[in-house]
Amino acid sequence: MEIYRDINNIPTHSATVLTIGSFDGIHRGHQEIINRTVNMAKGKQIKSIVVTFDPHPRHILKNSNSKLPIILDLENKLSMLKNLGVDATLVVKFTSEFSKISPEIFLEKVIRDNFHPQDLIIGYDHHFGFKRKGTPLFVKKFGENFGINVEIVDGVSDEGSVISSTRIREQIRDGYVRRANFELGWVYGFNAQVVRGAGRGQDLSFPTANFIPLDSNQLLPKEGVYFTRGRVIGKQLYGMCNLGIRPTFDEGEFVMEVHFFDFHNINLYSQNIRIEFLERIRDEIKFESRIDLINQLNEDKTQCLMLESKYY
Structure with missing residues (x-):
C-alpha cells in the first residue's frame, strides 16, 4: 500500500x-x-x-x-x-x-x-x-x-x-472488552513498552512485565484482571493482565502488568510488546493475606487457560 x-x-x-x-x-x-x-x-x-x-x-x-x-x-x-x-x-x-x-x-x-x-x-x-x-x-x-x-x-x-467509535470507547472504559471486540471486528489492544516494576509478581510465582502504552493518549480498559494475548519478541502468547492500584499492597499508584503463560526467565525490560484484551475476568480485590492473593491468582490462571482454546 x-x-x-x-x-x-x-x-x-x-x-x-x-x-x-x-x-x-x-x-x-x-x-x-x-x-x-x-x-x-x-x-x-x-x-x-x-x-x-x-x-x-x-x-x-x-x-x-x-x-x-x-x-x-x-x-x-x-x-x-x-x-x-x-x-x-x-x-x-x-x-x-x-x-x-x-x-x-x-x-x-x-x-x-x-x-x-x-x-x-x-x-x-x-x-x-x-x-x-x-x-x-x-x-x-x-x-x-x-x-x-x-x-x-x-x-x-x-x-x-x-456501531460507533463513541459506543466502543464507552464499552472499553466500562470493561466490556468482549463486546467491544465484537463491534470492532478485531481484538482491542495497543503497543506498549515494558518498564521496571517492583518485582512482586516474581515473589508470588507469577512474574509480570509492567508496561505503559507507547501512545500516552491510548484508551485504557477499566481497572481489573483480564485474559490477554500478547505479541512478544515475535511470539504470540496468552496471559493475564492486571490494571489498577494493587490495593493489597496499599500503594495507590496505577500500574499495568501482565503475566504470560509458558514464558520464563526472559528479561523484557525496555522491550516493545503488544497487549490485546480478550475478556475481563474480575474486579481488583484487596486481599487479607499473601496466601489469599496467590490462591486467587491461581484461580484466575485456571479460568484464563479454560478460555484459551476459544482463541486458537
Whole structure:
C-alpha cells in the first residue's frame, strides 16, 4: 500500500474510487465503507484510496484537557488498511490551519485535482471541513456538479443500535472488552513498552512485565484482571493482565502488568510488546493475606487457560 503524507506532493491519479474519514477505530461500520471502496475499485480495475487524518481532529479542535483517547494509533491503522486491500492512503496532517479549509476547497484541490475519483464513498455520519460543513449531502451535491458518483453508506447495526467509535470507547472504559471486540471486528489492544516494576509478581510465582502504552493518549480498559494475548519478541502468547492500584499492597499508584503463560526467565525490560484484551475476568480485590492473593491468582490462571482454546 502506498502512503502519502503531504497534501502538496501527491502523485496524480487518472481514476480512483475514494473514501474520506477519520476511521479512528476501523470498526465494523468503517470496514463496510472501506470494503465497499476496495471492491468497487477492483471491479473497475482502478486504485482504491483512503483519505484519513492524523491526529484526530478533536485533538486539535478541543482544548488539550479533553483529548479523545485513541482506539487505534496511526501505525496500526495503516497496517489494517493495508490488510483490507487498500491501494493507497493519504494521511492528512490535521492542524488548526487545516481545520479552516472549506470543504469545497478540500474536495476540489486535494481530492479531485489529485485523485480524479470516479466514485466517492462516504459514511452517513462523516463531516469534514471548516465548521464540519462537509456533510454527506454536501459531498453528494459536489459529485453531481463534477460528474462523480457519490455513495453514502449506512451504519452497521448490532442489537438495535448503530456501531460507533463513541459506543466502543464507552464499552472499553466500562470493561466490556468482549463486546467491544465484537463491534470492532478485531481484538482491542495497543503497543506498549515494558518498564521496571517492583518485582512482586516474581515473589508470588507469577512474574509480570509492567508496561505503559507507547501512545500516552491510548484508551485504557477499566481497572481489573483480564485474559490477554500478547505479541512478544515475535511470539504470540496468552496471559493475564492486571490494571489498577494493587490495593493489597496499599500503594495507590496505577500500574499495568501482565503475566504470560509458558514464558520464563526472559528479561523484557525496555522491550516493545503488544497487549490485546480478550475478556475481563474480575474486579481488583484487596486481599487479607499473601496466601489469599496467590490462591486467587491461581484461580484466575485456571479460568484464563479454560478460555484459551476459544482463541486458537
